[in-house]
Amino acid sequence: MLLRAGRFGSFGLPLFRIIRPFTVMSSVMSEPVPAKREISPPPRPPKKKVKVKKYKEPPVDPVSSEGVLINDIKSLLQSKGISEQNVINDMQEFFSRPKGEPHPEHGPVTVKIEGQSSVGDGIGLYEVSPDRYRVITVPFALAGETVEAKVFKTFKYYFQADLIKVVTPSPVRNNDLIKCKYFGQCSGCQYQMIPYENQLEMKRQVIVNAFKHYATGIDRSRLPEVLPTMASPLTHGYRTKLTPHFDVPRQGLQAPPPIGFGIKGQKKVLDIEECPIGTSIVNKGMTEQRKHVHDNYASYKRGATLLLRENALTPEERVCTTSTKEIITEYIDQFKFQYPAGSFFQNNNSILPLVTAYVRDNIVLPSTGKLPKYLVDTYCGSGLFAVTCSTASESVIGVEISKDSVAYAQKNADMNGVKNASFIVGEAEKIFEKVNTNPEDTSIIIDPPRKGCDKAFLDQLLDFSPAKVVYVSCNVHSQARDIEYILSDPRNKYKVESIRGFDFFPQTHHVESVAVLST
Template identity: 40%
Template sequence: MFASRPLYSARLTNFSLTARQFQRSTHWDPFVKGSRGTPRRKVAIQQESEYQAGFESLFPGKNQITLPSGEYNAQVIATIMAARAKHLPPKRRRLDRSNPAFNEGTPDEVLTIESVDLLEKAKAQLEERKTYKHPEAQTELELEIVEFSSTGDGLAYSPDKNHIYIVPFSVPGDKVLAKTYPQKPHPLYTHVDFIKVLEPSPKREGVIPGCKYFTTCSGCQLQMIPYEDQLRHKKTIVEKAFKNFSNLDRSIIPPVGDTIGSPLQYGYRTKLTPHYDRPRHTDAERHGGKPPPVGFSKKNVRVVIDIEQCPIGTPILNKGLEIERAKVAETFHTRKSGATILLRESTQRRSVSPSSTPAPAPTPAQEEQQPTDSTESAVPSVAEANGNASDEIAVPLPTPLSIQHHSSSPTKPQIIYTYPNYKDIKTYTSDSKSFTTEYIADWTFVSRANSFFQNNNSILPTFIKYVRDNCLPKSTEGPPIKYLLDAYCGSGLFAIGLSPLFSSVLGIDIDAAGVEAARENAKLNGIPNAGFIAADADVLFKDVPFPSDQSLVVIDPPRKGASIDFLEQLCEFGPKRVVYVSCNVHTQARDVGMLVSGLGKKWRYEIESLRGFDFFPQTGHVEGVCFLDRVESKTGNGS
């Protein structure tokens, strides 16, 4: 149906081209064989109509475009590639689970590897290795924590040092009381419940967790240690990930950079998803018709904890949580099932005229008299939050002149932050179909409330600046990089944030709503030559016309990582440089290992640098960023 040649017709010389001429020039035939009126024919006609409508939106007025000589029209390229993707869905290859290169980076895999390492350390001290006998459920154990796991849990030996206990909410140096619970036996480790600290580790000194549900709720793991120690621990998570999951020799893995901290360590999450279980008649009778608990899961148990406030959520989301809890209390008796509640922050920014005088910030005496909720008291001030603002990488948060709480109605709270030149009006939505607005540095992003967007806006200006400052090669040899390919682009964070460095930007994501948001965000931010494709990232390199020597690829996949098809095509295309961003550093290490090894036997890469960013303070998660350079001799030539 399609011509096999790349879409080089999209590289326009200095002349005008009509939409119909462009269709013909790319040899795209939307029709299929079949007599008029057949179902296949009707579908094909409808597809051609939709396709032509897409061109009409690209070619307003006389349906013509004009570009400077030698430039690529990213919007046209995206339209053609999207049409091809509809007709030629990629065939995903099954992973060979026996191959260690395809580990999935699950907590079980991580704990298994780290338990083996810890048991090997004790092996030399054991005269005879005995078979471990699992204690009965509800057995209390006194344990000494010897190491942190990459999941944020403490690791302790069994008395005979031939088994590992996974103890949540504990720190190396702690002596704790823990209790076993029913679970499927594992040959290397056993999860236990944390009961209390018997002898605290020095690492806990001076730290008070910011949440009263900590040690019960499963959301946070690290509130009991100083933030500097959290950052150091997350550096070791990245180091262990590349040691255990990349299948690379340590000599070719560069030292991991220090983890870049978040300006806000509490009150940073712009999205929360509390939930509640299906009400049962026995519960209603036992509790006198009280509503079910609304909150988050209890650690190690499939039970929802009733949570009024979440200190890592932004203040406006906690106002929203209070409102949504009241709604559940009013309607739970009519529901036949449980539900997850979406809470998403949105910001409306308004300019402040120089003549207007903002309300002054409250004095310390006034602050003592003002009522505050538990969440706001736990959230540090901006001055305290910018603890790493002196770091040359960090972009400090602006300090508001005033913070005002306002409500147009009981169910529509607002928090207004006033700055010298503008004010931000914070609201929340629980409607998954509504649109929310985020302001990141000089960029504006609008997206569906249920679409993916990073949940810590306070660190994003620093993060984007770091990627922008380092995405281009340090060497000036060879042709300059002019083209950006943004895989898993979402609503366009990288495509838009990095666009000033490139003449053309092409993004792809399987989420159609996210891609539509990316297109609108490109218009909103005045990005002139950006195109976006709603398709699987695996098809990105099938028809891309950009020269590989002048192309940069940004990869930001979901937690499961990139597919082997995508990685093979990337190595086949061979972009000059790759930036790999991931919320799961274990699958990131796996995929980077394949890129360095030269998957597909054409091009391979070498790691220039890697480090973590703390997108998720108080938790055991870290965002990994890795920069890779193409090795200039192909793997097929013996390199």
């Protein structure tokens, strides 16, 4: 090809045009044109107007599941020496593609799973062209496996795929352990094919990584080794609460709908008759509730979530409750608890005696090894820790934002003959405005929602500095972030004594973490 100055070049416009080699042009020009031939232009496909859509990256909370996954991807890339720029998908190009046109890179692809995300999926990596990689998340795939996967969604840092086939299985995989015929489709469990001991170690590793990546400002030497994950006594049949749901389309139902849990990676519901991680009581309730919906499907105008919650009439006699207004009774060791069926309570009773004993054992004061005079239970719900730890402190005060839960916390204290506990409706962020105890005689339990503690809470904690902190968390990533905040602050008097996971949800990727801090 020759590059020649264009004919507008003389007007000073720096234009160039591409001219084919002369030989080709001359052969075209010399072709004889028949005198009477009608010349009609060749049919052209209608011009597709491809509107370039703008793409604005939605903000991602670093401690949300999406934020944690992106963080896992970034650290995997770093460990492989691959720059983020070499994997990023062009989202503007992706969203501007004509509808229905398959993406050339969406596979199926055969891919090596290079890592395990903290939210359960395998993370694969493959090269699409020299120095250009794609990251692909594959559910139900394990680190070290080679799998065949088909991409169905594009995100900035990764493709999301369905697992089609495990080509080379990990030595850890044992498909004989799978107890659910819906495993691999249902979004509820991720780890049924993994021996339980390995699940526990994977969860320990999630905690290790959380502190590595979400508490980067702390010198590693200031953190203890993460202890082995405390196993759940029941690994199946442990969930005392299930919430299957069904959808109703705008035109109503013509047949009984699928009732169950979300299909992995889709917004559809998977029809499920039985869930092996649910207790036999809630599974019985599921059969009855499914029948009720099947018998009455035509009357539903909207979709619904069914509540199935185990309720102990006596320690031995249990039923399934389905109304949010009913009051649930539960027994943990020698303690009896009641709470409204629709409110928060832990869902794996088999592990609760172990967790409450661990928290109780850890509120002892660091200087003397004695029990604290005062115990503050923040985010106390219906008083699980306040009541079970009441024997280990002279007085207990609980704080909780939900008025209903506080009413039940007080009821639970009274019902168990606990005389030294009182409860406040209010924000945990303001608890030390009301508590005027000697910090050296005070221990605190922190059990916040998934987002962790607000800065306001941590600031008042640092100002007051109770001698002992037992931080229970259902999201170790926000826990690690909060502990970094505490340890990095000039007011800090704490060191981290221990960090340990508790497996509240076997067969899934979830892990609870308990961190103990002392002055």
